[in-house]
Amino acid sequence: MIQTKDLRFAYPNGPIFNFPDITLAKDEDLLILGPSGIGKTTLLHLLGLLLAPLGGNIAHDSTDLISLSEKEKDLYRGQNIGIIFQKPRFINSLNLIENIKAKLFFAKEKVADEAIEQVLEELQIIELKHKNVQKLSEGQKQRLSIAIAIINKPILILADEPTANLDDHNCEKVIQLLKETARKAQANLVLITHDQRVKPMFDKTLEL
């Protein structure tokens, strides 16, 4: 179970954000909606332990994440939280497989080569496995981002505006892929967007 309580945040000299509480049971997904500038990415980065709140709590089951040290947060994130950023972040000089292995190295995780290939197969990018990431199309980059996020079976998958710039057909395909991937990994999926097309695809939504 994932639970937040009284999360507050402020950028230097900025307004204070008071975020609504979130509770997610096992296998439950959440869509966070809201207009530009309302704080969606900020909330996602708090959930991903990339930002520290001014106050409040984040717990995964009985683990209080806010009291962890920065080093412990980095390791916890690497091992338990998969983040799909709006703009993919890769090591440009490496190929797909090497980028996945780099993530595993930093997360101090081991995943068998066969399991890595299986994930690439499921995401339909296996034939590109030795290709330099700079040569991928935008759609292929997005699939690699998903592969990197889920390779070590996180308990939480966070996705930042994954359907921005996609047509209706591809928008639906990407959401379905993320939901299926989350179910297979037995993870909670939290997705933020201002794309109203995504709303009917989620049972649980939070409007900021």
Ligand SMILES: Nc1ncnc2c1ncn2[C@@H]1O[C@H](COP(=O)(O)OP(=O)(O)OP(=O)(O)O)[C@@H](O)[C@H]1O
């Ligand atoms: N690093 C930062 N320093 C100062 N202010 C910031 C910083 N990042 C974001 N902000 C401000 O905080 C507010 C919330 O930003 P955030 O990116 O969380 O909104 P959002 O809802 O995700 O917007 P969008 O849909 O446009 O991505 C905005 O007013 C933004 O200008």
